[in-house]
Amino acid sequence: MSAIQITVFGRVQGVGFRYTTKRLADDLSIYGSVQNNFDDSVTIKASSSDNTQLEKFIQKVKNSPTPAGKVTDYKETPLTNYMPTAFTVIY
Known part of the structure; x- marks a missing residue:
């Protein structure tokens, strides 16, 4: 699991952005969460046993899953021992 x-x-x-990210995650069988941050950024935690699907998800997030959005920068951090069972939107 990555x-x-x-x-x-x-x-x-x-x-x-959060809702289209959830829809994308559901389509690709990605588990994790998405939430807005106070600095106007969005944090996504994503996990999958299929590295190819996870890479597709990451690439689509970087390109913005919603046509109205635009990602200008991103930061990636590997996670260890993160094993969610669903993908959720955190409010």
Whole structure:
């Protein structure tokens, strides 16, 4: 099982970014969470047993899963011992 935390910056709040990220995660069988941060960034934790699906997910997040959003920068951090059983939107 591989897991990563991605923090994305840009136009990522108020554009449906969390909801489209959840839909993308559900389509690719990715587990984890997505949440807005106070600094207008969004943090995504993602886990999958299929590295190919996880890489697809990461690439689509970097390109913004919503047409109204725009990712201008991102930070990736590997996660250890992170094994969620669903993908959730944190409010």
